[in-house]
Amino acid sequence: MESLYEELKFEIFRYTETPISLLLLNRNWYSTSQDPQTRAEWLMYKYGRAHALFHAVRLGKSFITEKVVQGLIARGAIFSRYFIQRLVMQFGIQNHKSTPNCSWAANLPLSAFTKLMTEALHQLNGNIAVKGNDMELFQFLTAATLPINHASPRFFDNLNEIENLILEYKFIPFPYRPKILPTTENYPSSDGYENNKQIHLLSRAVLIYPNIVKYWKQIGYHxxxxxxxxxxxxxxxxxxxxxxxxxxxxxxxxxxxxxxxxxxxxxxxxxxxxxxxxxxxxxxxxxxxxxxxxxxxxxxxxxxxxxxxxxxxxx
Structure with a gap:
C-alpha cells in the first residue's frame, strides 16, 4: 500500500505545472520533490527531450544535481553540441553586482557541469567544439544575411552540411523567451533563452525548406x-x-x-x-x-x- 501511495505521489508531481504549489499545500511533498528521479521525470514530461537539459540548468543549484542529470540521461534527454557550447560559454559567469547570478548557467554545481560534459563527450564522440557556436554556423549555412529570395540557392548548396549539423551534432535552438524584453537583447542572452532575432532566422530556414523540421523530429525534437x-x-x-x-x-x-x-x-x-x-x-x-x-x-x-x-x- 505504501509503495502504491508513493507511486501515486510520483504521478501527481509529474503532471503538476508548478511543483512549488504542492510544497506549499503539504510539507509531506517535500521529500518527493527532492527525489532526483522525480525531478528528471517532471522535466522530461513538461519540457520534452529537446529542452529538458536547458531548463534543468536554468532552474539552478537548488534544483539540478548530478543525480538529476543522470536521471535525464537515462530518460533520453538530447545532448546538443550547441547546448554544450552555450554551457561552457556561460558556466559560472557572474553579471553586474546589482544582478548577481543571473547568467543562465551561473549557479550550475560543478559536479553537474562535469557530468554534463562527460556525457556530451561520450554522445558526440568527443567533437563538442567548445569554442564554436552552432547557432552562428547554422545562420551561415542557411545564408541568414541575405534576403530570403536570394538565400535559397546558397541554402540548398549547403543542405548536406545543414542536415549533418542537425542529425550528427543534434543542433537544436534553445527555447524562445516567453516574453520579449523591452530592452535590446544581447547574444548570448544572460537568461539563456534564444533571442527573437535567432528565432526569426530559424523560422526563415523553415520557410525556405519546410522539410528541415523532419531532421529535428528524427533526432527527437518533436x-x-x-x-x-x-x-x-x-x-x-x-x-x-x-x-x-x-x-x-x-x-x-x-x-x-x-x-x-x-x-x-x-x-x-x-x-x-x-x-x-x-x-x-x-x-x-x-x-x-x-x-x-x-x-x-x-x-x-x-x-x-x-x-x-x-x-x-x-x-
Whole structure:
C-alpha cells in the first residue's frame, strides 16, 4: 500500500505545472520533490527531450544535481553540441553586482557541469567544439544575411552540411523567451533563452525548406512545429506581403498562399484560430490591399468558419 501511495505521489508531481504549489499545500511533498528521479521525470514530461537539459540548468543549484542529470540521461534527454557550447560559454559567469547570478548557467554545481560534459563527450564522440557556436554556423549555412529570395540557392548548396549539423551534432535552438524584453537583447542572452532575432532566422530556414523540421523530429525534437508554429505561419505571409514591397511586387493569389500553407501543414504546422487572428491583426492596416487573398487562402484550408473570426477582428 505504501509503495502504491508513493507511486501515486510520483504521478501527481509529474503532471503538476508548478511543483512549488504542492510544497506549499503539504510539507509531506517535500521529500518527493527532492527525489532526483522525480525531478528528471517532471522535466522530461513538461519540457520534452529537446529542452529538458536547458531548463534543468536554468532552474539552478537548488534544483539540478548530478543525480538529476543522470536521471535525464537515462530518460533520453538530447545532448546538443550547441547546448554544450552555450554551457561552457556561460558556466559560472557572474553579471553586474546589482544582478548577481543571473547568467543562465551561473549557479550550475560543478559536479553537474562535469557530468554534463562527460556525457556530451561520450554522445558526440568527443567533437563538442567548445569554442564554436552552432547557432552562428547554422545562420551561415542557411545564408541568414541575405534576403530570403536570394538565400535559397546558397541554402540548398549547403543542405548536406545543414542536415549533418542537425542529425550528427543534434543542433537544436534553445527555447524562445516567453516574453520579449523591452530592452535590446544581447547574444548570448544572460537568461539563456534564444533571442527573437535567432528565432526569426530559424523560422526563415523553415520557410525556405519546410522539410528541415523532419531532421529535428528524427533526432527527437518533436515539438519543433509547436515551438515555431506562430512565427513560421506569420513569417510566410510576411514574405508574400513585405512591409515595403519592391516595384515589381504582385499580390499573390489565394491558391498560391494556400499551397504554401498546405506545405507547412504537411510537415506538422497548424493553421489554428490564434494564428489566423494574429495574422489578421499583423496586417490589419493593409487589409484593403491583401485582405481578400489572405481570407480566401484561409477558407481554402479551414472552411467558412474563418469569415466570422476575421469579421470579429476587423469590426
Amino acid at each position: 515539438e519543433v512545429c509547436r515551438d515555431l508554429n506562430d512565427i513560421v505561419i506569420k513569417g510566410m505571409f510576411m514574405t508574400f506581403f513585405p512591409m515595403t514591397p519592391p516595384a515589381n511586387w504582385v499580390c499573390p493569389t489565394p491558391k498560391i498562399l494556400a499551397e504554401k500553407l498546405k506545405e507547412l501543414i504537411n510537415v506538422g504546422f497548424k493553421l489554428n484560430d490564434n494564428v489566423i487572428k494574429s495574422t489578421v491583426k499583423l496586417f490589419k492596416l493593409k487589409f484593403n490591399i491583401m485582405g481578400e487573398a489572405v481570407i480566401n487562402s484561409f477558407i481554402i484550408i479551414c472552411g467558412d468558419r474563418v469569415t466570422k473570426i476575421v469579421e470579429s477582428i476587423l469590426s
